[in-house]
Amino acid sequence: MNLKNLHSVYFLGIGGIGMSAIARWFAHQGIAVSGYDRTSSALTQQLEQEGIKVHFEDSQATLPSGLDKENSLVVWTPAIPANSYQLNYFRQNGFQLKKRSEVLGMITEGFKTVAVAGTHGKTSTSALVAHLLKVGGLNVTAFLGGITQNFNSNLLLSEGDSDAQVIVVEADEFDRSFLTLHPNIAIVTSLDPDHLDIYGDANELEKSFADFINLIDKKGKLFIQKNAVERLNRNNFGSLDLEIYGLNGASIQALDIQSGIRSFEFTYSGKNQSLENLALHVPGFHNVENALAAISVALELGIDADSIRKGLESYKGVKRRFEIRYQQNGRVYIDDYAHHPEEIKAFLGSVKAMYPDNKLTAIFQPHLFSRTKDFAKEFSESLSLAEEVLLLDIYPARELPIEGVTSRMLLPGITSGSKAVLAREDVIPFLEKNKPEVLVTIGAGDIDRMVEPITKWMEGNDE
The missing domain is CATH 3.40.50.720 (NAD(P)-binding Rossmann-like Domain)
Incomplete structure (x- = not known):
């Protein structure tokens, strides 16, 4: 066709x-x-x-x-x-x-393709890859899982000869969608158990990722996060050229990380090259790790160090990925799409590193009844990083309710000093009464419809 x-x-x-x-x-x-x-x-x-x-x-x-x-x-x-x-x-x-996945495979077939997979981190990483390649002068088309702040779109179209383009694509593991792709270069950002309603258990998920890796062109390259590679049998990869990255303890790592209020600075340390004093204006330790993978792909495709530095400096991130919506007069509001316990842990850990002396209030909407049931203990532990936790009702997405599975089941395991289940209509009254110092909203459901009202409330209550 x-x-x-x-x-x-x-x-x-x-x-x-x-x-x-x-x-x-x-x-x-x-x-x-x-x-x-x-x-x-x-x-x-x-x-x-x-x-x-x-x-x-x-x-x-x-x-x-x-x-x-x-x-x-x-x-x-x-x-x-x-x-x-x-x-x-x-x-x-x-x-x-x-x-959708089949069509994406058909579109990308025959082109040099960079595929970014992982149970979390793939949207932020693929968006940064696309941005660095474009700033570096490559002819790029990108299909992304989020709206980039730089282009205000989830689609980046090539501007030159379409036959000479590089395609960057987010490789989604849901429903094994990524097995329709034909990557020349791939990134695997993470391999924490997820989508167990589809896979049944973590072993099946890992097998699917191994199948994805085996789709990489034999002359291609894989950049894989160090915890992810530990979950897979490297003997399955044959002679595939691969490099392992991580914040530390890997062949590609970040040195001298400095966490600021609006940016993180670090040194990229690779096997053959180091780039010092890099500034990423999308905060978060997890975003620094994502940047390591994106920089590695850019170097692999011949982008020079000055263009990479310029690309990082100008990168504005993806909407709803550590998006600082308000920051003024000692009060902060950040919105994030995190919907897996490991994502929440990474997000809240970075927020606390940025604002160590402020009380952190987190509003979380669980996504899917099955995910809430499968990871109830882990959700409670991750959310406990905040001093105050407010839970909204579960967003069902494609699922029917599961008896006994509600947001309230997370409360006993949350060790925060203040915790409650809150109705959506009670959120703004709660904010008016308590005036939180550092506020975050977290979730992949329709909590995004609350972001604008909360932002306007923060702006209207500027003190």
Whole structure:
């Protein structure tokens, strides 16, 4: 199938961050793009502003008239329920259906591809890789899992000869999606157990990552975080060229890390090269580690040290990844997408390093009933890094409720001095009463809809 020869593409779940990037790519090719999603969001509104038709009713009445079996493609995400009217209509009527991951594999096939995998850290790392390569003068296309602050998009389009481009892609392990890719260079940022509703146990997850690594071109390269490589049998990698990175104790590591209020400074120390006095204006020890991987890829692709330094200096990060929304008069508000215990631990640990003398208040919305159940103990331990913890109800996403699994089940294991479950409508009144010094919101669900109201509240209560 030649994707560029299609007349139209229809997306089931077009408002997903990964789906919308591919929708934009097709629209850029001049192909008619439309789609369905369950609810309106900032992303769907942006797509509509860009001329892409989006509707929110799963019925025959909202199907576009221009679709035909021969020249149309339907792209769908597993987040669409099995009883979806439109999904079943397309299946029963012989349309060409492809999962998002399959289409991404088709788009990237034949191009030099940098694939960034990991149970967490892949969005921040892939965005930084794309930014460094672009600043370094390479012709880059990037499909990202978040909205970059530099480009205000989850899609970065090449500006030169499309046949000579480098493609950077976030390689998602959910539903084994990354096994459709053809990487020349890959990064594995982490391999902590996750998506156990899909994999069943950690061993199956690790096997899937080993399968992904075996997809890397035999003349290619793998950069893998040191804790991740310990979870895998390196004998499975054959003669693949690989290097291990980490904050310390690896062949690629960070030296002389200095944590500031708005930036972290460090030295990149690799096997063959060192770059001193680097400044990353996206705080967090985990972001320094992500930067090690991104710098390594840039060096591998021939980007010079001055361009890398300039790229790090100008990088603004990804929305909802350690995003400092307010910082004034001794009060701070930071929003983060963290939804796994290890992500929360890394995020809160960095916040405490930046503001060691201030009380830290964390508002967390668990994501998925299954993840909350599988990692209840770990969530409680990670959240206990904050002095005060407020829990919102679980965001179900694609899942039905599991009996006995609620946010409240995390409370007994949280050792913070103050902890409670809070209704969404009670958040702003709580802030008005308590006026927190350092406030963070954490989660991958619809807690993002609270970010703007909280920011406005912080700005309106400037003292």
